[in-house]
Amino acid sequence: MTQIDRRTVLRQAGVAAGLAAVGTVAAGAVPAAGTPLSSGVSAPAHPTPHEALTLLKEGNDRFVAGEMTHPNQDPARRKEVAAGQEPFAVVFSCIDSRVPPEIVFDRGLGDLFVIRTGAQDYDCLIEGSVEYGPVLDHTPLLVVMGHQRCGAVTAAVNALESGTTPAPNLDAVVQSLSLAYAVAKKTGADDLVEATVRAQIRLTARALRRDPALRPNIARGMLTVVGAYYSLETGEVSWQP
Numbered sequence: 001m002t003q004i005d006r007r008t009v010l011r012q013a014g015v016a017a018g019l020a021a022v023g024t025v026a027a028g029a030v031p032a033a034g035t036p037l038s039s040g041v042s043a044p045a046h047p048t049p050h051e052a053l054t055l056l057k058e059g060n061d062r063f064v065a066g067e068m069t070h071p072n073q074d075p076a077r078r079k080e081v082a083a084g085q086e087p088f089a090v091v092f093s094c095i096d097s098r099v100p101p102e103i104v105f106d107r108g109l110g111d112l113f114v115i116r117t118g119a120q121d122y123d124c125l126i127e128g129s130v131e132y133g134p135v136l137d138h139t140p141l142l143v144v145m146g147h148q149r150c151g152a153v154t155a156a157v158n159a160l161e162s163g164t165t166p167a168p169n170l171d172a173v174v175q176s177l178s179l180a181y182a183v184a185k186k187t188g189a190d191d192l193v194e195a196t197v198r199a200q201i202r203l204t205a206r207a208l209r210r211d212p213a214l215r216p217n218i219a220r221g222m223l224t225v226v227g228a229y230y231s232l233e234t235g236e237v238s239w240q241p
């Protein structure tokens, strides 16, 4: 079975199992509704997708301006969320050491579910983790965040442009970025890496909006999936609706 075949089969079979697995790990008491956050910038108890997005935008504004408040990073917050968590957003982003979501959004413990893979590429195992918050905890916001000068995208674009075979452990990443690459290539963009990054954000967000596990919450207005692009130079996150 090729790697792609295996991924497809796993994708079809593995999501429910993956959710069940993470559910047993993460089950626990959730802070009571209305519990104020212990420090810094407070979040409403059950934010709407819009309120959750506003919290991320405000946090990124503070980060860009160098005016971080580092909310929810003190021992009181650690104690508060030890009993249970109710993050207000899922951020699915890249492993890049320069793009840590809690820092670029100026948030703290218990605020975000974070999933990070090279070029925010996902397969069924990752899919289960992405779905966990919205499906089991009704997390209202799912952000797919790519970034400027992504190394994984650069490696994939170089391999696809030159027709060279990447190292075996990179092959899956290259294969899964090939659609974004093809979309970017069609645009005739000068900077193919940049265009592939942006296409990958759009395609991943679109795929997640169609995800059978997420669609019901999206249809009820309980969940919004948005694309985001992080600039390494300015620290700014720009949003794709």
Ligand SMILES: [Zn+2]
Residues within 6 Å of the ligand: 094, 095, 096, 118, 119, 147, 149, 150, 151, 152, 153
């Ligand atoms: Zn990256």
